[in-house]
Amino acid sequence: MGNYFSSLLNLKKPDLPPSTQINNNPNNKTDKIESKNKLEKLIPYSYIPEETEDEDINNNKKGTLKCIRVIKSHQKWCNCLIKLKSGSLCSCSGDRTINIYSNDTNFNILLNIPTCHSDFILYILELPNLILASSSSDGTIKFWKIHINNYIDNSLGNNTYYLIETIFAHETDVWKILFISKKSQLISCGSDALIKVWDLKIFSQKNNIISIDYILSKVLSYHKYWVSSIIKVKNENLNVNYLVSGSGDNTIKFYNIYDKYNLVHSMEKVICCQQGTLINYSNKKFLIGGGRGIFFYVVNFIHFQVESKIFGGNEEINSILLLKKNKFRKKNGFLLGGKERCFHYVEEKEYKHKIIKNNAHEKYIYCFIELNDNLIASSSYDNVIKIWKYDEFTFD
Secondary structure, three states, rough: OHHHHHHHOOOOOOOHHHHHHOOOOOOOOOOOOOOOOOOOOOOEEOOOOOHHHHHHOOOOOOOEEEEEEEEOOOOOEEEEEEEEEOEEEEEEEOOOEEEEOOOOOOOOEEEOOOOOOOEEEEEEEEEOOOOOEEOOOOOOOOOOOOEEOOOOOOOOOOOOEEEEEEEEEEOOOOOOOOEEHHHHHHEEOOOOEEEEEEEEEEOOOOHHHHEEEEEEEEEOOOOOOOOOEEEEEEHHOOEEEEEEEEOOOEEEEEOOOOOOOOOEEEEEEOOOOOOOEEOOOOOEEEEEOHHHHHEEEEEEEOOOEEEEEEEEOOOOOOEEEEOOOEEOOOOOOOEEEEOOOEEEEEEEOOOOOEEEEEEOOOOOEEEEEEEEEOOOEEEEHHHHHHEEEOOOOOOO
């Protein structure tokens, strides 16, 4: 995120419009809105990019990476991509909208939720019962009930949504949210240096209307600066179940999820963590990267130590994707993207490094997700989402 990240922290937040102010009536905490999804603007488009001469030559070679679809579905940068349980791609953006796309090669927009927040949407998360949660620079977390009649139908008419509930969670940016399903808890972290634990109760009312009650269960205030990322790591054999947080204070902190989120350990002077660079790796390790560094780290959360420091390119890293071995790949590896605008690949065992795609986007890269065994989606500050087809990356 680089300069974008720091610029967000210094932005003056606009006053919330009347429709988003806290409602003091306990019997009507949130106005329910049901819509036939009338789009405010013309539906954005996606297209197949023209094939370059180099791509045509390398089409049948192992280790190629080819862009098969460009999606211009947002008016501003796309901060987060997720894959829904249905298999569909879902995106959120600085333009304050959320899109869900058809589960096919066309990636048509099946559902558009316009003007979700009064500021940038930073993260989205799928909860049970077809509920989406979104977090924003306006300090709120919102819950949306979605209904998509047909995930491969291009018609928007039968796909609906409504706002379930709003939590006024942090003073400013809510960088990431995490759901602990066994405890029915939502964890949020923000630019106010706080991590908050919310107990959720989800109810189904008449006419299948969903409602959510919430209560703030605990506030974790161990960091000195913004908390940009949180993940859950566990090892059932060793009875380890931690919440891990990364922050701008260059520390990584561990909390025991089943012991009231008490602080277990703090790793000092590690790295300035970015939103998309704290990810699970195995039942003993996780990865962390980004910030102002050009390296990423393999961290053992059993022994609380850095096992490896790995070169990840010549500019700061914004996103790391673990590519597990499958029918297309014989080995695990890591895909990295960031300010350098290219894709780096690092092999798991010997940590061999290579650039597999130069100029993948026009501006720096925010996010990677894997859609299936050989499809990747990436998003960028250039306002574009790209779909990539690939097989095993080699070092021949």
